[in-house]
Amino acid sequence: KNQVEQSPQSLIILEGKNCTLQCNYTVSPFSNLRWYKQDTGRGPVSLTIMTFSENTKSNGRYTATLDADTKQSSLHITASQLSDSASYICVVKGGATNKLIFGTGTLLAVQP
Amino acid sequence: DGGITQSPKYLFRKEGQNVTLGCEQNLNHDAMYWYRQDPGQGLRLIYYSQIVNDFQKGDIAEGYSVSREKKESFPLTVTSAQKNPTAFYLCASSKGQTSTNEKLFFGSGTQLSVL
Numbered sequence: 001k002n003q004v005e006q007s008p009q010s011l012i013i014l015e016g017k018n019c020t021l022q023c024n025y026t027v028s029p030f031s032n033l034r035w036y037k038q039d040t041g042r043g044p045v046s047l048t049i050m051t052f053s054e055n056t057k058s059n060g061r062y063t064a065t066l067d068a069d070t071k072q073s074s075l076h077i078t079a080s081q082l083s084d085s086a087s088y089i090c091v092v093k094g095g096a097t098n099k100l101i102f103g104t105g106t107l108l109a110v111q112p
Numbered sequence: 113d114g115g116i117t118q119s120p121k122y123l124f125r126k127e128g129q130n131v132t133l134g135c136e137q138n139l140n141h142d143a144m145y146w147y148r149q150d151p152g153q154g155l156r157l158i159y160y161s162q163i164v165n166d167f168q169k170g171d172i173a174e175g176y177s178v179s180r181e182k183k184e185s186f187p188l189t190v191t192s193a194q195k196n197p198t199a200f201y202l203c204a205s206s207k208g209q210t211s212t213n214e215k216l217f218f219g220s221g222t223q224l225s226v227l
Contacts, residue, residue: 004154032213034216041220041221041223042220042221043116043118043202043204043218043219043220043221044155044202044218045218046215046216046217049213049215051213089154089155099157100155100157100216101154102154102155102156103154104152104153104154105154
């Protein structure tokens, strides 16, 4: 079954600290993997899109990694800010119908 | 200001009532989508449209209907047949479905609740 699992479910960190969010998937065949940031009560905003051949992709303080062999991805946030408080959603495009399969998200709270 | 506008932000539905959620985009995108978001679950696709006057059912289309009479607009009707409509509804668009790396742009969502 094509699934996307994220961990942890929720995370609290202090402002200025780094953190890493995990995403494991079982989607096959694989087209690409996306990370989105969703503020409470808002729509998701794209952070990165990574294809099979890309190991690392950065967007400011956000760095995503992809290991297509182990079907794992991570999103690293450097020097966190209060505005980083949001839900981070991992999405994999693939499967027999090449559709988007969404994870349930990691809820990050950055405290002062 | 380019983007996707969803209306209204909050909507309440009485039992047996049909309600329509609006979605307008000025990005000149061909493809538009409706997703449903429930707490603790990933987004689920309700309907999508790749071109004007054409749309396809997603994974959870029962109890919903859509129309695509104009490129910019893709309204979603939640019918009385949808027995559990309380959720956060997200409209999205992309240039098209031909590119596998097509970026998806989302609106700000509509929270639908049942009275």
